[in-house]
């Protein structure tokens with residue numbers, strides 16, 4: 001198989017325009033003849049569904065939650081980037097493009113990222129027109145803040161709940177199309193399989209989460225906007241239902257999975273405090289605008305933070321990276337926190353935490369101003385830990401947060417299965433080996449509002465899509481497989497819960513495929529995985545039946561897929577013998593312990609192709625070509 | 638951190654038509670730094686291993702923002718802490734030996750699905766009637782074209798913070814959805830972008846709300862107390878004004 005990225009020719013700045021001009025259009029009257037399935041109602045799925053509906057397509061939209069408004073995107077806190085340059089501090093489309101490519105450690109496609117930066121400004125216009133209440137200056141104009149990996153202020157926000165406000169905007173546009181009859185909603189539905197007919201994605205099989213019914217849905221194209229797979233690690237900042245099932249089933253039907261080992265570990269999360277813990281809570285990176293990160297200079301210092309004088313505090317980020325200081329990119333901040341804790345300078349009950357201190361900012365700007373900026377984050381922190389960050393520094397530790405890897409897509413956002421498009425966190429596209437803060441919201445909305453609606457027409461205008469119905473053997477076969485799998489899960493009747501297996505998988509991945517990776521560890525994890533899988537399928541306990549609402553069964557199905565998926569994550573981490581962005585291979589580091597890329601050998605996208613049960617997947621490489629930026633070893637010093 | 642033991646009386650009902658009843662469970666030792674939902678997780682793990690079905694409850698973000706979780710605990714939607722969703726309620730607020738009565742958000746407009754899960758799709762149906770600004774994607778003016786005074790934007794955001802959990806409806810003796818509808822109508826009517834459809838929006842959303850079986854506001858103010866986001870009851874007053882104005886002064890029907 002040849003990976004064709006379908007990047008238009010011509011200068012970088014003209015590619016997107018040229019593409020839109022050269023692409024065949026679907027006549028407005030014909031659009032209503034096409035049915036599109038969109039799985040997911042986060043920023044990517046909701047914005048895509050709404051826009052496709054507005055254009056006249058028939059859209060069927062699916063999500064796991066009881067309402068599309070509850071998708072995981074709702075939890076995003078800090079903000080969304082755009083190259084508006086409202087603060088007049090030197091920003092431009094080119095700079096946003098450059099920062100994003102560099103932030104991703106030169107492992108993303110130039111053309112995709114440039115398009116993203118171009119579209120970023122339209123997104124803000126669109127959201128404001130919808131009534132998204134972004135933060136404003138006293139003069140009434142929009143205000144910005146800074147995020148990691150950038151030296152300009154380009155992040156738009158709505159207090160600490162930007163994701164909520166953006167998603168409610170997209171959801172409102174979606175509900176308008178529901179009312180207009182252009183979008184049909186299927187909430188509480190889980191996609192269980194992709195249906196491919198004559199090499200084209202033509203539908204999905206879902207489980208109705210209320211009745212348990214296994215249902216078939218046909219379409220002329222299928223769009224996955226099902227989010228990231230961070231929950232493979234059990235503990236992460238993702239919502240509980242976030243899963244790999246949809247993308248994994250698509251992989252097994254022929255869609256290549258790209259860069260699965262690129263997982264972002266976010267530096268500022270509330271530390272783990274017990275085995276019963278079900279998820280980790282993010283404290284937005286925006287806090288690093290005003291918070292200073294430090295640990296005691298002495299190992300094992302047990303004093304309370306207030307008792308440690310300034311001279312005995314190690315502000316290690318400011319010291320090591322004077323020009324970016326506390327605002328270094330996430331991967332750098334996380335690795336440094338780990339390094340401090342590994343050196344015995346960690347704080348808190350477990351020693352796996354560092355301080356994030358607002359005392360100086362409060363002195364400088366006043367308590368009131370700090371509360372106004374971060375009030376709800378402080379509130380959340382206090383609820384969970386019982387401590388007030390105004391009085392005492394926060395304790396934070398890195399946690400799994402975002403997955404840059406995902407299904408491989410070309411410039412059209414189409415996967416290796418024709419007619420299957422992938423948007424948002426579910427694809428691998430724009431963030432390379434590390435995503436900069438406030439760029440996921442930008443990408444999800446760019447994909448959904450602007451990119452897909454412009455590219456999907458090309459498929460309809462050129463592909464031959466004969467009429468099919470749900471009686472097609474591909475549907476009945478897929479339904480049967482789904483049904484049998486559910487029956488198997490229910491009949492094992494062993495002694496361990498799905499959560500218990502999930503925790504075990506999480507430990508395995510965190511220990512060997514987490515913040516730092518090495519060959520021996522990865523090989524060990526790869527060796528242990530089949531045993532875990534075997535135990536899962538012989539000792540799992542699921543109560544209840546398949547013909548009703550059964551959350552125990554839902555979870556078991558998702559854990560089963562995470563276990564299978566873990567294999568390609570580890571294989572990918574093993575194959576990539578360089579360090580880049582979030583992927584830190586201990587064998588490949590500079591003398592100062594920074595990630596060392598190996599551009600000669602690894603300047604490519606790794607795309608894994610399924611080869612059948614028990615077979616090692618096939619690795620394809622899409623070379624990355626940089627004509628517009630000069631590759632450099634990232635430096636934030 | 639310390640450990641407490643609780644008695645849990647939980648509403649169990651296998652489906653909308655089935656007969657429901659309270660079942661009593663001993664919690665076993667519970668760490669006070671657990672969240673309420675983690676306490677239910679621990680119970681469920683034990684139930685599953687003993688062959689009993691887990692207690693069904695809705696949840697997703699566990700950060701107090703998706704609006705998916707919610708049960709009535711000892712008579713209070715989302716439990717005893719003010720401005721706190723159930724997922725953000727921590728066990729340190731309970732004492733050893735406490736009995737907790739846990740039941741679903743009951744309301745005639747929210748049909749029970751299973752155990753603690755109810756059907757809140759009526760909220761989506763109300764939003765579909767007009768909880769939006771009718772702009773298509775593309776062709777919108779530069780975001781800074783219309784300045785909006787900071788206090789107005791902040792006020793709109795106060796209203797827009799609603800997470801649609803339904804606690805207001807569960808708390809109201811009349812099962813009114815006025816706080817939910819008031820929050821959305823306020824958010825949009827405060828902003829310049831929401832002006833063109835202001836009248837139509839208020840009329841259509843209120844009409845749908847009535848049709849779906851939500852009751853009238855009796856000014857009991859229990860919704861405001863139960864709201865995990867602290868949405869102010871002044872949004873109901875604004876909804877009433879918007880509605881009256883629309884009835885009196887507009888041609889919309």
Ligand SMILES: Cc1cc2nc3c(=O)[nH]c(=O)nc-3n(C[C@H](O)[C@H](O)[C@H](O)COP(=O)(O)OP(=O)(O)OC[C@H]3O[C@@H](n4cnc5c(N)ncnc54)[C@H](O)[C@@H]3O)c2cc1C
Nearest residue numbers: 040041042043044064073078079191227424425438440441
């Ligand atoms: C706590 C937190 C804070 C964040 N803050 C920021 C920030 O400030 N700025 C930023 O840019 N990014 C932020 N991010 C990242 C960003 O929120 C996500 O990457 C982004 O929202 C993902 O959007 P999405 O549309 O791709 O998917 P999601 O929002 O994850 O939506 C996935 C959708 O797919 C559905 N789905 C999944 N699987 C299935 C299935 N099998 N069947 C049917 N439906 C399915 C779900 O129901 C859901 O509707 C944050 C992330 C977290 C966890």
Ligand code: FES
Nearest residue numbers: 697699704706724
């Ligand atoms: S689980 Fe999302 S608000 Fe409680």
